[in-house]
Every structure is written in C-alpha cells, then in structure tokens.
Amino acid sequence: MKRRILLSLAGLAPLAARAQGGANGWTPNGPVRLVVPFAPGGSQDVLGRLLAQAAGPILGTTIVVENRAGAGGVLGGETVARAAPDGQTILLATAGQLTIAKAIGRRLPYDPITDFTPILYLSDSPVALLAAPQLNVADAPALIRLAQGAPQPLPYASTGIGTNTHLIMEDLKVRARLNVEHVPYRGAAAAFNDLQAGRIALMFVSVPSVLAASGAQFKVVAVTSRERFPATADVPTLIEAGVPDFEASIWTGLSAPAGTPAPIVARLAEAFRAAMATDLVKSRLDGLGVTPNGADGAAFGAMLRQDLDRWTRVAAPLHIQLD
Missing domain, CATH: 3.40.190.10 (Periplasmic binding protein-like II)
Known part of the structure; x- marks a missing residue:
C-alpha cells in the first residue's frame, strides 16, 4: 500500500499516455498475465483458462494463465497487488483471497478493497x-x-x-x-x-x-x-424452501492492481465480458456450475464490500484462528 502511495505522477504519465492509444482506449504491451490463485485442474482454473483463450484474440494479445496457489489464494492475490498497475497483470478474483480471507481474520499482505481495482463481476456459482x-x-x-x-x-x-x-x-x-x-x-x-x-x-x-x-x-x-x-433445474432454492432472501454464491471476478487507469480497466472489462458471451465459454458454463454476471467494476466493487460485511458478521462469533 505504501509503495502505491509513493508512485509519482511523473511515473504514471507515460502509462496514462499509452492508455489513450489503441482501439477502445488501450492495447496491451505484450502478453497479459492472468493470475489464478488456485492449483491447475479445479473449476476456477478451468474457467480462467477458457476466458484467457477467448479474451486473448479480443484484446489482440496472448493471455497467459499463471497458477499461484497457496494460503487459500492469498499468494495469488499478493502477486497482483504488488504488480505494476499497467493492465499486464490481472487477478481471477474470488472470496478466498479477498472477502472471506479478511472476514475470518487471515493476516493479509494487502488490503482486499483498497489494493485492487475491480474490473468485472464475471460469474456466480451457487x-x-x-x-x-x-x-x-x-x-x-x-x-x-x-x-x-x-x-x-x-x-x-x-x-x-x-x-x-x-x-x-x-x-x-x-x-x-x-x-x-x-x-x-x-x-x-x-x-x-x-x-x-x-x-x-x-x-x-x-x-x-x-x-x-x-x-x-x-x-x-x-x-x-x-x-x-x-x-x-429440478432442485428448488432455499428461498423457495422458506428461508427469506437466503442467497449465497461462489463468485468470480476480475481485478487489477490499485491505480490501474480507467481506460485500461474499461478495455479489459469489455474484452472479458465479450469472452463470457463466446460459444467457447458459454458451452462450458453449466458443467462448471457457473452463471455469467457481467456487472461492471463499480458494481463488482460494491458487491465486494457487501460480501465482506456479510462474512465478517457471520465469522465474528466463530473466533476462527488460522494464522
């Protein structure tokens, strides 16, 4: 966090200038690194690789998936939080390294709200x-x-x-x-x-x-x-079963380091939203237990704060100790 504050305006100026070039505001400067904070093979990893395959051509570059498993996803979160805010390193974000991690009192090397820029609310999985x-x-x-x-x-x-x-x-x-x-x-x-x-x-x-x-x-x-x-489809919801407004999701989003310029965020959101709509991705979503969301960064950020508040209230009386 302190390193971010110390970034000079002069250092950000070239980045902002580059962000004005290219179609729809920004063109990646080489491959984009998508950090998946889990080991290969799980449903989140499969989703990340599908999105990388579909979004790469839309962005006009290669998206390389980097699996950074460990500490419940915290290692992957730290990798992105410490990366340059230039759009070249982004996070397949989940509650494991963001909201639940903080709610249960895990010691984090980043702040899950202030050290990231929310890009896109990708999907939900009940x-x-x-x-x-x-x-x-x-x-x-x-x-x-x-x-x-x-x-x-x-x-x-x-x-x-x-x-x-x-x-x-x-x-x-x-x-x-x-x-x-x-x-x-x-x-x-x-x-x-x-x-x-x-x-x-x-x-x-x-x-x-x-x-x-x-x-x-x-x-x-x-x-x-x-x-x-x-x-x-034959299984009712808990709301139907008589628990008012009970809803919970294993959500997935896309985040960048804090300070990533708005044109870069907008271009990444546009590309990954389009990727979610491709036949390649849509054909696999049901099998992954996923429904697309597609809400923008502002809505994703609001959801993050609500999710953090909810799980903090739930976890508080449990006195969970992991570290």
Whole structure:
C-alpha cells in the first residue's frame, strides 16, 4: 500500500499516455498475465483458462494463465497487488483471497478493497445443500424442520474451517435456527463418503462437485441461488424452501492492481465480458456450475464490500484462528 502511495505522477504519465492509444482506449504491451490463485485442474482454473483463450484474440494479445496457489489464494492475490498497475497483470478474483480471507481474520499482505481495482463481476456459482440418505427427508423444508427440532446437534461437514461452505452453513444456522455443529474436512471427497454413510447429516458443497458425483447416495435438497440453477433445474432454492432472501454464491471476478487507469480497466472489462458471451465459454458454463454476471467494476466493487460485511458478521462469533 505504501509503495502505491509513493508512485509519482511523473511515473504514471507515460502509462496514462499509452492508455489513450489503441482501439477502445488501450492495447496491451505484450502478453497479459492472468493470475489464478488456485492449483491447475479445479473449476476456477478451468474457467480462467477458457476466458484467457477467448479474451486473448479480443484484446489482440496472448493471455497467459499463471497458477499461484497457496494460503487459500492469498499468494495469488499478493502477486497482483504488488504488480505494476499497467493492465499486464490481472487477478481471477474470488472470496478466498479477498472477502472471506479478511472476514475470518487471515493476516493479509494487502488490503482486499483498497489494493485492487475491480474490473468485472464475471460469474456466480451457487452451492447445493445435501442431506444424508439415512435422514429420509424429502426436501429442504423437512431437513430444516428436522435440524430445528433435533435434541442433539446434527453434524454438518464443510470443506475446511473458514471456507465458504463453512460460513454459508453458519449463516443458515443462525437465520433458520438450526441445531447443527461443524465438522471440518480437508475437501469434499471424504465429506461425501461420511455423508453417504450417515456419519454426517448435511453439508453445503459446490454445484460442480454435485454434478461430478453421479451415482452418489445423498439427497440434493436446495441450491443457494436466487433463481433455480439450469443444470439442477429440478432442485428448488432455499428461498423457495422458506428461508427469506437466503442467497449465497461462489463468485468470480476480475481485478487489477490499485491505480490501474480507467481506460485500461474499461478495455479489459469489455474484452472479458465479450469472452463470457463466446460459444467457447458459454458451452462450458453449466458443467462448471457457473452463471455469467457481467456487472461492471463499480458494481463488482460494491458487491465486494457487501460480501465482506456479510462474512465478517457471520465469522465474528466463530473466533476462527488460522494464522
């Protein structure tokens, strides 16, 4: 942050001048580096690579995906926060390194709001609420009633302490007055096994994980999107199940270092919004559990602040300690 403040106006002048050239305000000076703060192979990495492939020709350059996994995405966030604000290094942003990271008290080498320039709100992905087959519940209202009246807390799984699947369930726990207790896992696979065996009663998990678990023995009772998700159109939302305004998303956005000039931000937003609309990307979105968003940087920034406020309120009574 201090380094950013010390940048001189003289140093920014050539950058601003370059930003006036090229179609629609800016042309990249060589390959653009898209930092994906996760290991290769996951749904976020796949989305990032699809977007890089589709947006590169629109920008007239190559977009190189750089996987910077570690510390829940914080290493990738730090890479971009410390990069020059010239449009050549951008972040596939998620809550893991921005809003949830700060909400749970993780020590960050950057400020997730002030050290980045929001470019574009790319997409949303709901999570699904699952019930163990042994519970014999037909739908989400039945599961909620069971959890509300349980004489002993029902164990629920998450994919780790302080993850979105943990915080989403804690939010539902308070809002629907559920008698449940947290059992963290290191990933979805082991949690799935214990859910099917009845050792875990319920859990939230990403829609892609549900879509990949064909033949698994559990009940998908709800999703957390405002509207039903196309790939699971027969599954109602939690709002339909009677939890007013309950919505949660594993969102993805695009961010640049703080101080990136407006013409560069506008050009990147234009290119990636167009990339989301290509057949290459659209044909894969349902399988990735993703719905396109496309809101501009101002709307994305407002969402970030709201998301940070929400998860800070949810996490505060949990006293999470990770560092």
